[in-house]
Amino acid sequence: MAIPSRPPEPTSALTRSWSAAVVLLLLAVLFGRPGVALLAVPLAVHAAWAWWRRPRLAPALRTRPRTSAIPEGDGVDLTVAVDEPEPATWLSVQWPGIVGAAWDPKHGAAVDLADQGVSVGLEPERWGRYVTGAPGIQYMDESGSWRSTIEGESCTVTVRPAAATLSGGSGVARPIGLTGAHTSSVRGDGTQIADIREYRAGDRLRRINWRVTSRTQKLHVTQTFTERDTDVLIVADTLRDLPDPSGTSSSLDATVRAIAAISQHYVGFGDRVAVHDLGHRIGLVRPGTGPRQVRIILEMLSRSLRDVPDHLSMRRVPSLRPGTLVFVCSPLLDQKVTDELNRLRQYGGEVIVVDTMPETLGTFGAIRHDTSRSFLAEAWLVRRMQREVTVRRIEELGVPVTPWQGTASLASVLLAMQAARTAPRRAVGR
Amino acid sequence: MRGLAETVAGWLLRISEMSAGQWVLRVAIVLSGALLLQLPTWWATFFFGPVLAGIGALMVLVSLLAPDSLAPVGLVAVVGAWWLMAGADNPLWQAAVLALLLGVFHLSCAWAASAPTHGVIRRRLARAMAGRAVAFLLVVAVGLALVLGAASLPALPGGLLWIGLGGLAVVGLAAVIIRPDRNT
Structure with missing residues (x-):
């Protein structure tokens, strides 16, 4: 839809031109001073130029695209254009700053001829949904004498997380479906x-x-x-979003990337993949197969809410089919989450824990680089040491715990699980 | 004091984040403004010259930071007043030189005010602006030549009548130029 606007109005430059020209010419005539009349000439020429080129119509502006979806790492060009630009008119666009995204040019401001519109590139740093806010637009003539200021339309850019493929096998020891690849x-x-x-x-x-x-x-x-085939359930612990000390990522980032990679990996095998969010940041995705299921999951992930306060109430997994392969993506800081994964194991699920706690949080390196006067870094160090007890207990139950460090994170675990399928089992003596 | 400190900090930030195109325009403002103050100092010295030069320098500095303000008008007033008071006996070609510099200063201020200081001026617009600037200065030069030619004509009888007619012509021309004739 075109943005309506008012016709351009005179600027201070035009006011300066005609008023100074009139005054100087009057003085020249009154005092008989041709030299002073010469000083009025450039101002009079500018005023005549402004009159000749004055825009006669209120411009109708459009912003394209209003909504867009791009993969992580890509950018999008936002263009503001005039529907029927008059000759020799300019367009100046100023986009507001956005946290987590960079503009090209640097401050999101550019000026160009109005005939083809003004394009400014937006480069989001991470997955998520970005709302640009309304840009400030100025439509003016080439002499700088007429200008109309308009507030443009906001745009929404959805960035899908990069779904890198996991390396390694499927890790499915006992598939529970009918026909598939395991x-x-x-x-x-x-x-x-x-x-x-x-x-x-x-x-x-x-x-x-x-x-x-x-x-x-x-x-x-x-x-x-x-x-x-088999059922795969990815359980996401988004009760907290723990920031990395460097500020570049968080536990929610690791969770989102892990879910994207795992879902793409198992959909490739033809398995049914579902997502359950213990918190309130990602949402629920029902079981499904095929490329459409990957798109649904990536769309859901890209709409994840970062700015939601940490939650204490947890949404438990309602039911689980025995034999389901369960990936629990969690920083393992809440006892409730540990109890939940134990419950899933007791229901017959084959549970694998993906540790999403930021790697540098609660380490000696973080303490060395901490310049604040609080003892938060030291507190996290103690908390990480306490967490190691929890991780050890989980591993003693037979649940593998592996930190998320990219697509190769689960390779060794999945291969070990697959090898265990054919390993001899100890029979119970009679 | 805090408001002044914030204002100065804002100006320094604007200068540090200025785009290349805006740098060119602001350098043109400073150079033309400086010459507009220095040349009368050489050509038309008089008692109040240093005072006007100081006021003019302040106007140039403010025009550099805020070209959309009243400071450019202030500089025009300073130069006009100086030449009115002290340039009566100077050759007309000096006034023509000042007029050209005034044109450069005025157009640079008008264009610098058209975009934010950090706004990037695209290449094809920069080419168009260069062409327009050359055309503007050529038209100004033609206008100056016409006025110089008219000034060299012998004095006509009529005295005050011509002054009155000249004043009416100027006012009428101004009324035509600034006539509000826009679609609403």
Whole structure:
């Protein structure tokens, strides 16, 4: 929709031109001084130029695009343009400053000819939703004599978090679905060989292994493991948002990136992925599969609320199907969260904890670089030491805890889980 | 004092964040303003010269920081008053030089006030501005030549009648130029 505006009004330059020219010419005529009349000439020329070029219409302005969605790391050009610009007119645009985003040019202000509009680039630093605020716009003529000041339209830019692919296997030991990409321990139609045995009535003829048959002179068939999908539940602990001492990231950033990577990884296997937020920053995503589910999750993540106060009330996971692969992304500071992941384990979920506590928070390095007069850095050091007891207890329960450090964070854990699928198990003696 | 300190801090921040295009315009303001004060000091010295020069320097400084203020008018008034009081016997070409400098100063102030100090002036607009500046100075030069030519004509009879007619012509021209004739 075009922004309505008023016609341009005279500036101080035009007032200066005609008033000084009139006064100087009058003085020149009164005192008979051609020299003073010469001084009035440039001002009179400017006034005549302003009269000749004065804009006659109120400009109709548009801002494009009003809403946009971009991946993390990208930028977007916001353009303010006049619907039907008059010749020789200029446009000056000043966008307000935004926390967490940079403008190009540096302060979000640019001046250009009005015929093609003025474009200013916005480069968000991180994922999230950015509302620019209304820009200040000035529409003026080329002599600097006529100007109209207009407040433009605000724009909304949604930045989707970068969904890097996890490296490593799936880590799914016992898939609980019907058809998928994970090798199960049940024998049936599949691709991975389980055994070669003698033919029995009812075996499919296409399963006959002719090489073994010709060697042993008895019919043998190849047995395979079935391939199934599974349920994946990503539980996000957003009760607190712990800032990194350097101020560049936080535990919420690590949680969002981990959820994006994990969901993309398991959707690639054809699994059903759901997201449950224990707090109130991200929201809930129902189970789904396919690229559409990844888009839904990334859209939900990009709308996460950073500026929400820390919450004490927690939204528990309502139910869990046994065998579900559960990723709990948490800084492990709340006892309630530790109890919740224990509960999920007891319900039969295969739980993996992704530690999202900022790496440098509560370390000696943070204390060395702390210039404030408070003892907050020391307090965090003590808290981190207390947390190590909690992490050890969780690991003793058989729940792996791995810090989030990028796409390779879970590789070793997932490979170990996958290897454990075929490892011999201790039988209970009778 | 706190308000003054904040004002000065604001000016210093504006200067530190000024864009390249605005730097060019502000340098033009300073150079033309300085010459507008220095040349009359050489060509038309008189008793109140130093006082007017001091006032003019202050006007140039304020014009540098706030070109949309009344300071540019102040400098025009200073130069006009100086030449009126002390330039009667000076050759007209000196007044023509001052007029050209006045044109540069006035146009630089008008353009510097058109955008924020940190606003980047795009390249194609900068090219257009350079062309317009040259055209403006050429038209001013033609106007100066016409006035110089008129001034060299022999004196006409009529005396005060011509003064009156001249004054009416000036007022009428001003009324035509500033006629409010805009669509609402």
